[in-house]
Amino acid sequence: xxxxxxxxxxxxxxxxxxxxxxxxxxxxxxxxxxxxxxxxxxxxxxxxxxxxxxxxxxxxxxxxxxxxxxxxxxxxxxxxxxxxxxxxxxxxxxxxxxxxxxxxxxxxxxxxxxxxxxxxxxxxxxxxxxxxxxxxxxxxxxxxxxxxxxxxxxxxxxxxxxxxxxxxxx
Numbered sequence: 001x002x003x004x005x006x007x008x009x010x011x012x013x014x015x016x017x018x019x020x021x022x023x024x025x026x027x028x029x030x031x032x033x034x035x036x037x038x039x040x041x042x043x044x045x046x047x048x049x050x051x052x053x054x055x056x057x058x059x060x061x062x063x064x065x066x067x068x069x070x071x072x073x074x075x076x077x078x079x080x081x082x083x084x085x086x087x088x089x090x091x092x093x094x095x096x097x098x099x100x101x102x103x104x105x106x107x108x109x110x111x112x113x114x115x116x117x118x119x120x121x122x123x124x125x126x127x128x129x130x131x132x133x134x135x136x137x138x139x140x141x142x143x144x145x146x147x148x149x150x151x152x153x154x155x156x157x158x159x160x161x162x163x164x165x166x167x168x169x170x
Contacts, residue, residue, distance in 0.1 A: 013083075013088060014086060015084060015085065016086070017084075017085045017086045019085055019086070019141070019142060020140065022140070023085075023139075023140030023141070023142060024085050024086045024087050025087070026136050026139070026140060027082075027085060027087065027133075027136055027137055027140060027145055028082050028085065028086075028088065028089075030132070030133035030136045030137075031078055031079075031081060031082040031087065031089065031133070031145070032082065032087075032089060032090060032099050033099050033100075033101060033129065033133075034078055034126075034129060034130065035075060035082075035089060035090055035096075035099075036095070036096045036098075036099035036100035036101070037099075037100050037101055037102045037125075037126055037129060038071055038074050038075055038078060038126070039075060039090075039096045039100070040096065040100040040103075040104060041071050041102055041119075041122055041123070041126060042068055042071045042075070043104075044102070044104065044105055044118075044119065044122065045064050045068040046068045047105065048064055048105075048110065048115040048116075048118075048119065049061055049064035049065050049068055051109070051110070051115075052115070053112060054112045056112065057112075060115075060116065060166075063162065064119075067119070067159050067162075070155055070159070071159075074152055074155075077148060081144070081145055081148060084144075085142065085145070101125070101129065102122050105118060113167060116163050116167050117163075117167045119159075119163050120160055120163035120164045120167055123156050123157075123159045123160040123163065124160050126156050127156045127157055127160065130149050130152055130153045130156060131153065133145075133149055134146050134149045137149065
């Protein structure tokens with residue numbers, strides 16, 4: 001088993017599961033990466049929500065607020081799912097930074113259209129990561145995590161759709 005898939009759970013945090021230790025490790029790694037990406041996407045979406053400007057301000061501001069609420073709602077379910085199967089999850093902002101695959105945007109000003117295009121791309125990347133995690137769940141017969149992921153894929157595809165429709169139109 002690769003070092004990244006070594007189950008290291010403090011006995012006080014051990015959770016009974018019928019999943020094999022290798023499955024717990026692999027799925028736990030996937031959930032940790034997803035959670036880091038979801039936190040990164042949440043912060044970026046809120047950043048763009050707070051710094052939105054221009055003639056479509058109200059519509060975009062409200063859309064990004066709706067998206068950020070939906071994204072944040074995933075965090076607790078992701079972390080608790082990891083704990084339910086006996087894995088651990090993220091512990092800090094530094095831990096998020098070490099595991100996230102989505103890139104931050106620290107620019108002082110971003111054009112509204114560029115904000116939406118970047119969020120569309122990030123949501124597409126999150127969908128790919130969710131599908132990859134689903135495949136790992138299938139490999140280890142974790143239907144409960146796979147079921148959650150299926151709903152998150154649908155939500156993420158919806159966000160991508162809305163954002164791409166706006167960006168694709170003048």
